[in-house]
Amino acid sequence: MKHITIKDVAKKLNVSISTVSRAFNNKYDIKEETKEKILKTAKELGYKPNPIAKKLSQQRSFTIGIIVPEFSNNFFPEVMLGAQEVLLKEGCQALIMQSNHSWEVEKKNVETLVNNMVDGLIISLTSESKNNAYYNDLIKQNIPIVFFNRTVDQIKASKVLFDDYKWAMFATEHLIVQGYKNITHLEGDKNLTLTKNRLRGFTDAHKKYKLTVGKVVPCGFKMEDGERVAQEMIDKSEVPRAIFAANDSSAVGAISVFKKNGYSIPKDIAIVGFTESNLAKHTTPTLTSVEQPTNDIGQTAAKLLLEQINTKGLFVPQTIVLNGRLNIRDSSVKII
């Protein structure tokens, strides 16, 4: 006699199980009075509808898969929190997987999730994603997918994006208006859309002020990348006056190497990061960075996906672009 089922509740009240079911999913016809009566005794008996039976009956898993490249900083974890918040509210579970920056692991993750019959997917691509064809295939098979932040143009699906162009431009402007001239951009992983947009923002900021566009150095998103690039700059004696980095991690890596080599931040080199990480407030100097609305990203991605799931088939892929904020800290302010 472990679990009490819908039958127990029905028997107790001399009603049918369909009535009890209706009481719990109040979309069907049932008298308010009996509904309350059922819910009351259900509570007394400690009855909780079995979600698995519901899934089988409804032919939906009420489970959605979320795939992210990593959890190394707090960006993705916060997005997860936002997504889970709206999913749970809609009675859905989230199956979260990390692809560890490998497109092969990413693909395997998608496959296990699909085998587990998820109703849909929320995905942020690894940098080196070579799964475009695979994803377009899934979309053609009517598997609902929403991508966020890290995505590529080639995939036709709903997306929740950050306005990388605008905020890259703002970040660069912030350096320009302070009079910095020799500004270099540490470029992120090339095939991602956000990399192109940040680069475009960097470029257009220069154009707006009629400056020759600063140097662009391929870098990447990891600390090691920033360290490597900074070391190369030093070796080649090509250290710029200011840096707009691909993200906070690479910025922190670069700062570390510069400081080790006797450069002072921001006196010798000013630097701004991107995608505010938990590090920004705790580096020396504190790091100027663009803050993304992490929770909001997760929430809208989840909402978009649920919408898409509920409109079975006839929906148009949407792209929602969210806004952020430039947090100005010590690493970029000019010392006079």
Next chain:
Amino acid sequence: MKHITIKDVAKKLNVSISTVSRAFNNKYDIKEETKEKILKTAKELGYKPNPIAKKLSQQRSFTIGIIVPEFSNNFFPEVMLGAQEVLLKEGCQALIMQSNHSWEVEKKNVETLVNNMVDGLIISLTSESKNNAYYNDLIKQNIPIVFFNRTVDQIKASKVLFDDYKWAMFATEHLIVQGYKNITHLEGDKNLTLTKNRLRGFTDAHKKYKLTVGKVVPCGFKMEDGERVAQEMIDKSEVPRAIFAANDSSAVGAISVFKKNGYSIPKDIAIVGFTESNLAKHTTPTLTSVEQPTNDIGQTAAKLLLEQINTKGLFVPQTIVLNGRLNIRDSSVKII
């Protein structure tokens, strides 16, 4: 005609569905020949057993819940990877939730997971856990739970732990044998067992060398905690010669403040962290720290839980203690 079910396979071969089922779960009596035949045509038809139907029929969700306080550094994410690896291999899903350092959120997470009928739980407590009674209740209700790393003595359950005592002792010894005298310990959150063990290691290392035990300062696990404590030390002019920190985050926070105030690491203050984070290699100076076997922790926790689930009831709570490594880097070596 979307999904092909077990019936389609059965009809195609003129066998019963029970035979097909047996072919897929080869524990029952079935002729090798027919089994192969079934698996072959099942593959041809693209049949995949519906996991939800299996769950309902077997009265198991094949889902386990994992609750961690956060994902801010790479410790917990790596543990997740290890756990998911063995869970997937056993056909189980993982529902991962963050409790954001709040015991209320933690409790709510447990509740939603239990409502989702997880077969068991893997939990690492928030620092301020006040849910001891609640957990002991769950355990009495025969819900399998395995705790890892962050746990408390009051809970009677299987645990996967790190040998905090031993490695705290090693870390402290590493400072002592280099001749540092005035060593302070930044203590973690008090009610966790690991905090007590690390403190004991710190103390016993001193005793072993017949030194008076260094000062112990309540600190915490976050960067802010390390920053705050370092600032207090400076304000009170109680800056020690060496520090054994509760973890890497607090160490990094402390280093940041010390450096900002003109102290040199390790020349003025030597420091070692704990629970190697992704930061350790990238700070200036690089941070000496104790590395934990993250993947292994996840794997053994998952294995322990699955074992407990399969032995329904009659099992004895085990505590498995794992080993680590001291990674000596620049922050602690004595400059002569």
Next chain:
DNA sequence: ATTTTTTTCGGAAACGTTTCCGAATTTGCC
């Protein structure tokens, strides 16, 4: 008062498996 409409509910099929029980077939044994 009768008919029509609406509301409320019960019966039963369906979702896709697993697994018990027993029957049919094969094998082993004397």
Next chain:
DNA sequence: GGCAAATTCGGAAACGTTTCCGAAAAAAAT
């Protein structure tokens, strides 16, 4: 060749819901 045992399989119940369909009851309309 006959009987017991072992192997292999089919039938059907079970898991706990949702939901369609139709019937009964209540309300509204005539």
